[in-house]
Amino acid sequence: MELYEVDLMVNNRAVSARIKAETTLLDFLRENNFIEVKRGCSKGDCGACTVIIDGRPVPSCMTLALQCPGKKIYTVKSLGSWDKLHPLQQAFVDHEAVQCGFCTPGMLMTAKAFLSDQPHPSREEIREAISGNLCRCTGYQKIVDAIESVGKGGEYE
């Protein structure tokens, strides 16, 4: 089986591996210990594996790792730390926009990319933006509340 040497920039860190041509970005990330990227369906249906690539939210299960050299890839771990949560993370905590937490890393990445483009969205626009990220626990109410609060607060860079 032919293997390809690939160097990717993930959370501003260079990660190298020898991979098969068909290795998805999701598999690449999880095999290189970015396990904060969650596998929900491997079909691009649920959004749990969403990462930000060059500013866009992308389901990593639908992306080949070999498509990604030279691109900037960010996972949820790029956002904040225990001592200093990112405003979006803080809003998710404050609004309890989290139940089981499995969809949360992907949801946060979609929300982050969206707010970067559109810092003060309406609730309708938020619902549109996150409609590719399934959450089975919350009914989305508190997720929309959390994203809206960040937009309203104007804290978002």
Place this chain on the structure above:
Amino acid sequence: MSEQYRIIGKRIGGLDEKDKVLGNVIFAEDYTLPGMLHARVFRSTRASALIKRLDLTRAKALDGVVCVLSAEDVPNNESVKNVVGQTTEVGLLEATNQVLARDRVRFYGEAIALVAAENLDIAEEALELIEIEYEDLPAIFDPLEARKPGAPKIHGDNNIISAWKIRKGDIEKGFAQADVIVEKSYRTPRQEHAHIEPESGVSWIDDMGVVNIRYAAQVIEHYRDVAAVLGLPDSRVRVIGTIIGGGFGGKEDITVEIFLGLLAWKSGRPVKLTYTREEMGFARHKRPPYYLHYKTGATKDGKLTAMEAKLVSDAGAYVYLSPWILIYSTVHATGPYFIPNVKVDANSVLTNNIMTSAFRGFGGMEVAFAYESQMDELARKLTMDPLEFRKKNFLKKGDETANFQTITSEALLPEAASKALAALGGKGKGSKHKKVGRGFACSWQSYGRMTYLHDTSNAWVNLEMDGSSVVRSGIPDLGGGQRESLRAIVAEILGLKLDEVHVISTDSQVTPPAGTVTATRALYMSGNAARLAAENVRKIILDQASAMVGVAPEKLKLKSKQVYLAENQAGPENQAKKLSLVEVIKSCAAQGKIPQSLATFKAPFTEPITTDLIRDPVFADFTFGAQAAEVEVDTETGEVKLLKYSTAYDIGQAINLNRVEGQMEGGAAQGIGFGLMEDYIEEEGIPLTWNLHEYLVPTSKDLPDIETVVLESRSGKGPFGAKGIGEPAITAAAPAVINAIRDAIGVRIYHVPATAERIFRALKGKREK
């Protein structure tokens, strides 16, 4: 609300959520172990067939394959059991459950063989090399047909696996007294749990020869099932639960644990097994579909006189929890109404469909769709306001249910329904082809397991030398904040801050058995156990402090790591009279009185049901509430748009108000899915909706804002008077939406989900009339 508490009932956001937003939580699939093998399951592609030949030779010979197992490799493959909840009318069934299908498969997706290999690619290649030949057997997919004597039999000689009845009063007389009667048939779908996290786990044999299984488990007590299959003592199997990425009953029955135990035991290597999304779709249990026939009568003054219900549920090919679910349906069949004359007959029937079992709502929401559709139609026939009509019939504290159980807590149904309706605000207008309508529905749902199961839960609580506390409870965390509830309860009682209490949970050999995270029992049972243990620890401290200062313990209070005189505790003169908690703990330790307690909470016990006729209490208590919806229906396409939604429940006492609202919002969303869009489709036993682009669950765009109204009667059986909300939150959603559709277009949908196609056809039918 909740003014007397520091923590209980507040909006607690914190530790659990913080780890989740940081991506720090390790879920089942994230674990790896040194030298770990990767497993896959070989499954049936026939719904009903004999296995004529199974040849594993080529799969075993593949380089990198370490272990291939079929039924003959399983120490105890078959368990012949009399069915849970089986009744005298049906007789002994002796249904055979098998770990791996030996001679016969009974549904598409049934497990036949297991493969463990050095990596997942090799395991998948090995599946392709397994050779199998089938001989098709007659099959039956319609549970109504499957009840008939000539139908092909799935196990034994009777497909009916349980039959429950309720008889109260005189049903004939009740209908004779009625001025109006509504009689209709209803159907509900086979709903898919669609938790975002797949079933997953790892297993290994430790240096003491114990089989360890770490997986996403709603029921860690399954270590006993693994031990039984392996022929080991229970003490040689340990289950360590993980934080669960959604379950809703989907991780309540056996998932990966037996396969993981077998493969580690046989290979001697650590093993990982994660189900694929397709496998979750076609091989895992669903909510049982129901056929319901209801006849309900009322006087012209709006008093219910009689209700007769016939229920049939499709158990699928094996006996999981459908007989129990049927008991719930039977007991909850009347809805939260006092009806003097009641007759219920319920059957659960085997077919060659995918097996059905637990799903949030557990038999309570299927009947809610029917009884609340009936109530709406009765009100219409009586030309009575639907809420006024219901108010004349609501169950109240002190009333007796149809199975002669007295309601011992508050039933704030009038308040819940009024507030849910008020929360919708002003009504929208609609346009020529877009009709706006409103509806609501009330429901009741038990919390806690059936009382004849003699449920118990244990918790251990201590105080460390610095005054912080450790809680040990076996309760799994399903994502509803189960650990956080215990933290809040213990912190409240011991006067600590939340981050001074640490909860260790869900390990069958480390944490005291706390039971399952199912049946809306976690807060009620494990919360009460933690409360008891914390109260015992507080008593140890206050008794010791009492001896130290010579003040009666009743006059002492424990707060902020200080023991105060209870009266006027803020006053400066009392500051001198306080003791630090650490001082008291040191004094305890010096005398060998360790501030720790293992407490057991016991639910009320009743005798086992011995006949088909349910005429005694079955549940500890009930949660009551209502949901309301405003919809816009496009009469040209049948499409429904939810415009507004509200949900109101008396939850007794909130522990964490945010989490209560979260359960209510999430429950409503799942119930709306059940009512409007979720339909798991099988054709002749072949599942067609494996993936989340085929089986559609609500997205953020399918739902409007959900208004929540939290009522607190403090009359529940849980800690601080709490009731359960996990399952009650889902029950009233579908009938609320269906009643709103009826209001909008004058057509009632009797078969949920109310897809655009079903509504379009119903409208067409009405026009043709």
